[in-house]
Amino acid sequence: MLVRVLLAAMLAGVLAGVFASGAQSLRVTPLILEAETYESGDSHGAAAHADGETAATGSGHEWAPDAGWERGFYTLIANIVVDVGFALLLTAAILVSGQAIALGSGLAWGLAGFLTFVLAPAVGLPPELPGMPAADLGARQAWWLATVIATGGGLALIALMRAPLSVAAGLVLIALPHLYGAPAPVEHETAVPAHLAAEFVVASLATAFAHWLFLGGVAGFLLERALRAEAAPAAKEASA
């Protein structure tokens, strides 16, 4: 087990999570808060608002962080946890690929992460504000997961195998979930104004793009050092 590599991946995730929270606070989080003021509270809505709590839930009886610093703190923790996960997945892909890794190639891996985990799923399931209509949660999560696996696998076939047949298979794999189609909402009525929704799509995709480049670059930088440190004793033994 390459412990230093795992620690480097997790550190990259923590740093990317902090970066994400900072970047989201510019435009993404204010739009989420503004959209919540339009939530009617009937579907999944913010019944919780009444008792001073914030996040939209089923009944409003579950715990939710208080508005302001507490909510921001939990968002920061959530960003860090999910980014440690993404950084570990990215690291697993880098290790399996056997490709050399450094800051520059890390940026390319970050771009691949953005395409896989954000842009491809967003084609079928665009970033949504609270209070917007959506299909069944389980169906959307399943489609999201299938799209991520197909896109990641497709990109690997294209960028790592590179034979004409692999590239063709990769393109088909990337297209498949979109040909099948994402789960669509039953009704499209929402109290959230269209300009907020449009702004949110651009803001969240742009933020995610910057975030994935940051994650990839930092992971590449740290992994190069960790891998060199892991390889050093082996190289010394070999030369002895």
Next chain:
Amino acid sequence: MLARHHAATLAVAGSRRFTTAVFAAALGVFFVYFAAFSHSATLHNAAHDMRHAIATPCH
């Protein structure tokens, strides 16, 4: 030396890379599921804004 400088990943034996990759992937899936996909209401509420921000299915 030159090869090691240019290919830090390749300098580590394939089997060790693979074991670490499997472990990292399993741990990574756990963290992403826990933060972004769990149906627990408490976890959902704590992670709500992040789930919307990164466009993972929410609600």
